[in-house]
Amino acid sequence: MDSEKHLIAQLQDTQTQDKAFRNLMGLYKERLYWHIRNIVKSHDDADDVLQNTFIKVYKNISNFKGDSKLYSWMYRIATNESITHLNKRAKQQQVSLEDIQIQLADSLHADNYFSGDEIQEKLQKALVLLPTKQQLVFNMKYFDNMKYNDISDILGTSVGALKASYHHAVKKIEHYLTNS
Amino acid sequence: MKKTNKHIDIEALDYKNAGFSIPKDYFENIEDTVLAKINSDIPAGYFDSIEDKVFAKLESREKLNKTVKVISFKSKVIKRFVPLLAAASLVLFIGLSFFNKSEKLTFESLETSSISSWFESETGVVDTYALGELLNNDDISSLTNTNTIEDSQLLDYLDNINLEDYILNN
Numbered sequence: 001m002d003s004e005k006h007l008i009a010q011l012q013d014t015q016t017q018d019k020a021f022r023n024l025m026g027l028y029k030e031r032l033y034w035h036i037r038n039i040v041k042s043h044d045d046a047d048d049v050l051q052n053t054f055i056k057v058y059k060n061i062s063n064f065k066g067d068s069k070l071y072s073w074m075y076r077i078a079t080n081e082s083i084t085h086l087n088k089r090a091k092q093q094q095v096s097l098e099d100i101q102i103q104l105a106d107s108l109h110a111d112n113y114f115s116g117d118e119i120q121e122k123l124q125k126a127l128v129l130l131p132t133k134q135q136l137v138f139n140m141k142y143f144d145n146m147k148y149n150d151i152s153d154i155l156g157t158s159v160g161a162l163k164a165s166y167h168h169a170v171k172k173i174e175h176y177l178t179n180s
Numbered sequence: 181m182k183k184t185n186k187h188i189d190i191e192a193l194d195y196k197n198a199g200f201s202i203p204k205d206y207f208e209n210i211e212d213t214v215l216a217k218i219n220s221d222i223p224a225g226y227f228d229s230i231e232d233k234v235f236a237k238l239e240s241r242e243k244l245n246k247t248v249k250v251i252s253f254k255s256k257v258i259k260r261f262v263p264l265l266a267a268a269s270l271v272l273f274i275g276l277s278f279f280n281k282s283e284k285l286t287f288e289s290l291e292t293s294s295i296s297s298w299f300e301s302e303t304g305v306v307d308t309y310a311l312g313e314l315l316n317n318d319d320i321s322s323l324t325n326t327n328t329i330e331d332s333q334l335l336d337y338l339d340n341i342n343l344e345d346y347i348l349n350n
Contacts, residue, residue, distance in 0.1 A: 018215065025211045033207070037200050047206075054214045108199075116199015123190065124198065142190070143198055170190060177188040 004070055011061045021058055028071065029054075031144070032078045038139040039082040041104040041124070043113040049085050053078045072153040079136065079154065101128035119177065126176035130169055137162055138169040242271055 010020035032053060037046040056077050064073060083097075090100040105124045108114045116124070127135055136155060140146045141162075148159045155162070312320075 022211045022215065025214060029207055029210050033202075034197075034200075038198055041200075043200070043202055043206075050210070051214050051217060054210075055218055058214075058218055113201045113203070114199055115201045119188070119193065120195060120199035123195070139198075143195070174188055174190055177190065178186070 005066070008061075008064065008066060008070060012064075017061075021054075021061075024057070024070075025054055028074060031071075032074060035075060035140070035144060036078050036082050038143055039079070039136070040085055041101075041108065042111060045085060045089075049078070049081050052085075053081045056081065068153060072150070075154040083132065097132070098128070104128070122177055122180060123173060126173040126180075127169075129176070130172060133157070134165050134169040134172075137165045138173070141166050142170075238274070 007020060007024065010016040011024065013020075029050070033046060033050050036049045036053070037043065040046050040049055053074070057074055060077075064070070086097055086100055090097050093100065095103075102125075105128045108116070108121055108124055114121075127138060130138065133155070137151060137157075140151045140154070141148070148162050151157075151162055152159050157165075
C-alpha cells in the first residue's frame with residue numbers, strides 16, 4: 001500500500017509524472033488490455049481503448065483522491081471506456097448495444113487474432129447474449145481469475161450479488177453450449 | 181431416437197483465455213505510443229481562449245477585405261468583381277449577424293432545448309468523466325432530479341422489466 005501511495009505521489013508531481021506514468025503503464029498494460037479485449041473482442045478496438053484509458057488516467061490522476069485502490073480506479077476507467085466504445089459503434093451503425101456485440105462475436109471466425117477452438121467461439125457467442133454486468137463478472141472471474149472482493153471494488157456490487165451473477169452467467173452459457 | 185446433448189461444464193474446461201491472440205511484440209511499445217499521443221495533445225487552456233482567437237481572426241479578415249480597392253476598370257477587374265461582391269456580401273452578412281449583436285454569443289445564451297436535444301442525440305458519446313471535467317463541485321451538488329413519476333407509470337415500468345436481471349445487476 002505504501003508503494004502505491006508513493007507511486008500516486010510521483011504521478012501527481014509534474015517533475016516525476018512521466019517516468020512514474022511509464023512505470024504504471026508497464027505494470028498494468030497487459031492486465032488492462034485483456035480486460036478490455038474481453039469486452040470489445042477485436043484487437044484494433046482493444047488497442048484504441050487501452051490507449052484512451054491510459055490517456056484518461058494521465059489526465060485525471062491529479063484528481064485521484066485515493067478513495068479506492070489505484071488499479072480498481074483504472075479498471076473502472078477501462079470498463080467505462082470499453083462500453084462507451086461499443087455504444088459509439090452501435091450508434092454509428094444505428095443498432096442496439098446487444099446487436100453490435102452479437103456482430104462482433106459472429107465475426108470472430110474471420111478475425112486473424114482469434115485462435116480459439118469451436119467451444120471458445122461458441123462461448124463468446126453465448127457471452128454476448130448476457131446482460132452487460134453479467135458479461136463483465138464472468139470475464140473478470142473466469143478469464144481474468146480475479147477475486148470477488150476485487151471485482152466488487154471495481155463494479156461497486158456486493159460480493160453476494162457478484163457470486164449470484166457469476167452462477168447465472170455460467171448456467172446460461174452452459175445451456176447455450178450444450179444446446180447449440 | 182431422441183437426441184441427447186452432452187452437458188458442457190465450462191468450469192471443468194477451465195479455459196485460461198478467451199482464444200484471443202495479439203500481434204507479435206504488441207506490448208513492447210505501448211508506453212511510447214501513449215506518451216507520444218499525450219505530448220502531441222491539445223495544449224492546456226486551449227479551449228479557454230478558442231472563442232477569442234476565432235473572433236480575432238474573423239475581425240482581421242474583415243479589415244483585410246475592407247482595404248481591397250478597385251485600381252482600374254479593366255475587364256480583368258470586372259471578372260474579379262462578381263466573386264468579390266459575393267465574398268463581401270458574405271462578410272457583411274456574418275458581420276451583421278455576429279458583430280452587431282449587443283449580446284455576446286456565450287454558452288449561457290444557448291437555448292436549454294438545444295442543449296437537451298444535443299445530449300439526447302449524443303447518448304453514449306458523452307460519458308461521466310467528460311461531464312465530470314465540465315462541472316465543478318458546486319454544479320454537481322446543485323444537480324437535482326426534477327422528474328416526477330406517477331405510481332401508475334412506476335408499476336407499468338416494473339411490469340415490463342426483467343426483474344431477475346435488475347436484481348442481479350443493481
